[in-house]
Amino acid sequence: MARSAEIVIVGGGIIGVSIAYHLALHGARGIIVIEREMELGTGATSKATGGIRHQFSTPVNVRLSQVSSSHFAGFEAETGIDIGWRQHGYLFMATPGAEWDALQRSAALQVSLGVPTRLVTPADMQGLVPQLRVDDLAGGTFCPIDGSANPTAALQGYLGVARRLGVRLVTGAEVIAIDASGGRVAGVRAANGDRYAADVVIDAAGPRVADVAALAGATVEARPFRRQVFVMSRDPELPSGMPFIVDLATGWYIHQEANGRLLFGGTDRDNRPGLEPVVDWDGFDRVANAALHRAPAVAERVRVETAYTGIRTLTPDFHAIVGAVGPLAGFIVASACNGHGFMHAPAVGQIVAEIVLNGAARSLDIAPLSPDRFAKRAGRDEAVMF
Ligand SMILES: Cc1cc2nc3c(=O)[nH]c(=O)nc-3n(C[C@H](O)[C@H](O)[C@H](O)COP(=O)(O)OP(=O)(O)OC[C@H]3O[C@@H](n4cnc5c(N)ncnc54)[C@H](O)[C@@H]3O)c2cc1C
Structure with a gap:
């Protein structure tokens, strides 16, 4: 069966759902989140400790935390869900x-x-x-001002609003192919045979990010x-x-x-x-x-x-991978957050929405997160890792 969407998000963890939320909030329509498991949020997101810190060694990681913290501070007002945000340092x-x-x-x-x-x-x-x-x-x-919150509650908060804004969910459907036409993505195919047409495909597959990128002919070093x-x-x-x-x-x-x-x-x-x-x-x-x-x-x-x-x-430099990556136009990666994907999910969702809707990230300089940085050997390693 063929179904149409403008934007397909592969992966319903905190990153995929944050992206869906931010896209829908800023007016995008025709969004589908496709998740291989029967429920959303059962991957890395369900195991995250919930830590939220600003103590990083590179400007981009500090900025990702700052942008995310402003969302965590207003999370209940934005979504109606209390995520138990505590600033214990x-x-x-x-x-x-x-x-x-x-x-x-x-x-x-x-x-x-x-x-x-x-x-x-x-x-x-x-x-x-x-x-x-x-x-x-x-x-x-x-x-x-560092602290923690509940990742599953945050996912539910984003999901509730996203669904009210028309985001559709498909669960129990593993994306196994990405269709292309004229050098750009045309949609995805799931293991059950369903096809979803799309102009934009976002790879938010968490630990399987590189596998999904490979379906688009892209190499991701994660x-x-x-x-x-x-x-x-x-x-x-x-x-x-x-x-x-x-x-x-x-x-x-x-x-x-x-x-x-x-x-x-x-x-x-x-x-x-x-x-x-x-x-x-x-x-x-x-x-x-x-x-x-x-x-x-x-x-x-x-x-x-x-x-x-x-x-x-x-990733080799302990930074996330966020941005468009060839060879297909319309293919965007948002993943590999190096153990910081919960705390950075609000910022990553916001940035990907900016890329899709405005053609570029506006909230911060994401050059250090670009998918092709490893080939160029650009950037600096995050040093505060444990
Ligand atoms: C033990 C542990 C502790 C952590 N503690 C923290 C912490 O304190 N703070 C913090 O910020 N981060 C923490 N993290 C990291 C955090 O959990 C991750 O960075 C974050 O959850 C990543 O979210 P995600 O949406 O990218 O991945 P996931 O939650 O794994 O979601 C990806 C989804 O994609 C789906 N998927 C994959 N392939 C396909 C496909 N082909 N088709 C359809 N669906 C597909 C998967 O089923 C999955 O549901 C921790 C991680 C672990 C393991």
Whole structure:
């Protein structure tokens, strides 16, 4: 069966749905979101911790967070959905050496862009969270406007408005081909045989972004990597509303959810690429050892309740890929957010709507996100990664 649409979005995660929302809000019609699973938001979005930070080392990542934060601040007014946005801050900590130097440079950049990040001493860090071991640390950075929110609630908020504005959803339909005519996209074909005609096809397939791009003859330098999270019991001794803490020496992080449960994660940056969301319990030793070192009393008190694994989509420079990419005109990629796709989804949705409706991004300079930057070896790597 052939159906017509002007704009097809492949992938119904937070990025695809944000794009649909922003396009519809700004007057685009004939939008279809096509999702291979039976429900939207079951991919990486359902596994995101919900962290929202401004502490990055490159201007484009800081700006993506700033643009997104203005949406998070007005999210309930815009969509009617409370996403549980909390500004508890992020605390990055570094031992002496290159990481501490880089962290200070990043903080200076953030401040120059208007972000209220401040350098903190080991004693300051213990003031924020007394349970931390700080004797081996050189210092850290704290940004009080960083925080977290609920990614699934955000997806539902965008989806509700998008549907009211006429966005159509097709679920249980894997896009397996992209049709072309005269050097531009003409539509997509799903595994069930349905065809959807379109002038614009947007690849928001998350960890499968490169596979969908290949259907359009495009090469996208992004690969899927597992990231696992250990859900720990509450620790009543920890201050409630404590910052999201990242120990850059090991990559270990601890995040206290709104209900008090703790998430332990990180320490798995050396994984091999893969799409299977299996939990590697051997990885628990790395997380536990990092926790025992940095917050020994907490690590001794809490117990593992469960664990899960999601897929992050990483690029060689740890920046997202957003923009049109050849050889077909009308094909746009918006993905590979390197573990920042929830926090940057509002900005990415806004930018893609600008590209489709105005021919170019207006909110910020997206040259560092261009799909062909790797071939040109342009741009700078994001350094504040864990
Ligand atoms: C453990 C973990 C913790 C994270 N924590 C954070 C965090 O704290 N903050 C943050 O900002 N980010 C975080 N992230 C990253 C964040 O989850 C992702 O960047 C974000 O969810 C990406 O959204 P997406 O819409 O691009 O991908 P997805 O949510 O994966 O959506 C892509 C969709 O495309 C569909 N699809 C794929 N191929 C096809 C096809 N051929 N046809 C039709 N549909 C298709 C998939 O089924 C999927 O539903 C975390 C990720 C993980 C794994």
